[in-house]
Amino acid sequence: MSGQKGKVRLDDLPVVADRPLEGEPGADDPARWQEIAEQVDRRLDLLERTEARAGDSSLLDRLFSTGLTRRDFIRWSSMMTATLMLPPLFEPRVARAAALSTRVPVVWINLADCDGNTESLLRTGDPDFATVILDTISLDYNETVMAPAGAAAEARLEEVLQKERGNYIAMFEGALPTGLNGAFLTLGSKGETGLSLARRVASGAKAVVAVGTCATFGGIPAAGPNPTGAKGVGEALGIPVINISGCPANATNIVGTLLDVVMFGRMPALDQYSRPLWAYGRRIHDNCERRGHFDAGEYVLQWGDAGAEQGWCLFKMGCKGPYTFNNCSLIRWNQGTSWPVRAGHGCIGCSEPAFWDSMTPFEQPLGEKVYGSAAGIGIDAKANTVGEWALGIAAAGIAAHAVATSLRNRLSPAWAGSGAGPDGQPKAPTHSQEGE
Ligand code: SF4
Numbered sequence: 001m002s003g004q005k006g007k008v009r010l011d012d013l014p015v016v017a018d019r020p021l022e023g024e025p026g027a028d029d030p031a032r033w034q035e036i037a038e039q040v041d042r043r044l045d046l047l048e049r050t051e052a053r054a055g056d057s058s059l060l061d062r063l064f065s066t067g068l069t070r071r072d073f074i075r076w077s078s079m080m081t082a083t084l085m086l087p088p089l090f091e092p093r094v095a096r097a098a099a100l101s102t103r104v105p106v107v108w109i110n111l112a113d114c115d116g117n118t119e120s121l122l123r124t125g126d127p128d129f130a131t132v133i134l135d136t137i138s139l140d141y142n143e144t145v146m147a148p149a150g151a152a153a154e155a156r157l158e159e160v161l162q163k164e165r166g167n168y169i170a171m172f173e174g175a176l177p178t179g180l181n182g183a184f185l186t187l188g189s190k191g192e193t194g195l196s197l198a199r200r201v202a203s204g205a206k207a208v209v210a211v212g213t214c215a216t217f218g219g220i221p222a223a224g225p226n227p228t229g230a231k232g233v234g235e236a237l238g239i240p241v242i243n244i245s246g247c248p249a250n251a252t253n254i255v256g257t258l259l260d261v262v263m264f265g266r267m268p269a270l271d272q273y274s275r276p277l278w279a280y281g282r283r284i285h286d287n288c289e290r291r292g293h294f295d296a297g298e299y300v301l302q303w304g305d306a307g308a309e310q311g312w313c314l315f316k317m318g319c320k321g322p323y324t325f326n327n328c329s330l331i332r333w334n335q336g337t338s339w340p341v342r343a344g345h346g347c348i349g350c351s352e353p354a355f356w357d358s359m360t361p362f363e364q365p366l367g368e369k370v371y372g373s374a375a376g377i378g379i380d381a382k383a384n385t386v387g388e389w390a391l392g393i394a395a396a397g398i399a400a401h402a403v404a405t406s407l408r409n410r411l412s413p414a415w416a417g418s419g420a421g422p423d424g425q426p427k428a429p430t431h432s433q434e435g436e
């Protein structure tokens with residue numbers, strides 16, 4: 001790159017045109033994609049001209065010091081491109097955006113949760129690219145992994161909030177207790193409520209991302225009877241957020257969202273729960289490797305039975321894959337080696353709102369809970385044929401997604417993810433979360 005390195009704020013970077021998703025007009029038009037790719041290039045060119053930040057120069061070195069090779073990086077970029085539902089034309093751009101991702105300031109705040117999302121990243125025995133990237137980009141403020149603690153950490157946060165106001169991405173992990181004006185969660189030596197801290201951090205953010213089911217929908221802290229009034233960050237603050245649900249959220253989806261923002265500078269197309277459609281647009285069930293057995297009526301009926309040995313469908317053992325929107329069956333876990341259903345247990349629906357209340361008991365089919373035997377509908381009888389009942393319920397979910405997709409242009413203004421309105425106050429939400 002030519003040109004002098006200098007201070008360029010995210011607002012200075014051009015916003016890229018909205019990209020078509022699979023099946024939408026323009027999705028198969030190479031000229032349209034070429035035009036979008038050139039816009040991404042111009043945006044990344046400008047980002048490259050920004051001052052290098054601490055950690056910038058070391059990102060690729062850190063990636064390769066873990067034993068990963070350039071060939072692995074190319075393969076990972078290719079996988080990430082496909083995950084983002086972008087054509088192969090974007091593979092080098094995704095790689096470039098990953099290398100430049102450390103130029104975007106990120107503040108990661110932990111609220112009411114078990115830190116399971118952070119732990120899921122930290123406990124990786126064999127870190128992959130997504131893990132190392134997250135570890136590196138979180139250097140602005142992440143109280144779990146940063147070196148300073150106590151007053152020094154608090155001072156660091158205030159410094160970042162002030163210096164980078166309007167220019168950082170706020171990532172929240174954990175629910176926000178709203179009861180007693182937020183008094184159920186206090187943080188730091190001054191006893192600031194999580195509600196107050198989240199409001200302050202979100203109000204100065206360029207984009208707000210809620211990571212994990214607690215931050216997106218309240219998760220387990222919000223499970224009935226929810227005595228603390230815990231809510232997801234978007235609902236508690238009344239602001240538009242990008243929700244990356246899951247218990248924990250998958251690192252690939254967290255990094256994918258960051259790269260999406262870096263490359264396009266706008267909110268990705270979201271579903272009715274503010275989740276990126278590229279990650280949450282399909283049910284677990286749609287891409288499950290056991291799906292053929294579901295369609296054939298071949299079910300595991302008991303742990304360890306002959307059906308289990310043969311990898312049959314886990315629907316009758318309580319799998320909630322037909323009601324759960326996530327991409328686990330495609331991107332998997334543990335460096336892509338496996339995922340829960342492959343390992344032999346059903347999906348528990350961890351990425352859906354109120355999953356702890358609505359998807360339990362986890363090892364029983366949902367139909368038994370919903371209809372009960374008195375209704376005489378008999379989910380098992382249906383499942384014994386081809387599971388039409390489950391497909392009917394899921395079809396309702398797909399219809400909701402379809403409606404959300406048709407609304408995407410209204411829900412996804414150019415990078416409207418900032419929690420701050422022109423007056424610095426949180427913006428009103430742009431969508432309804434009714435029905436959660
Ligand atoms: S019910 Fe579960 S195990 Fe069976 S095909 Fe669907 S997602 Fe896979």
Ligand code: SF4
Binds near residue numbers: 324339
């Ligand atoms: S398979 Fe289901 S329960 Fe498991 S992580 Fe994915 S969405 Fe959550």
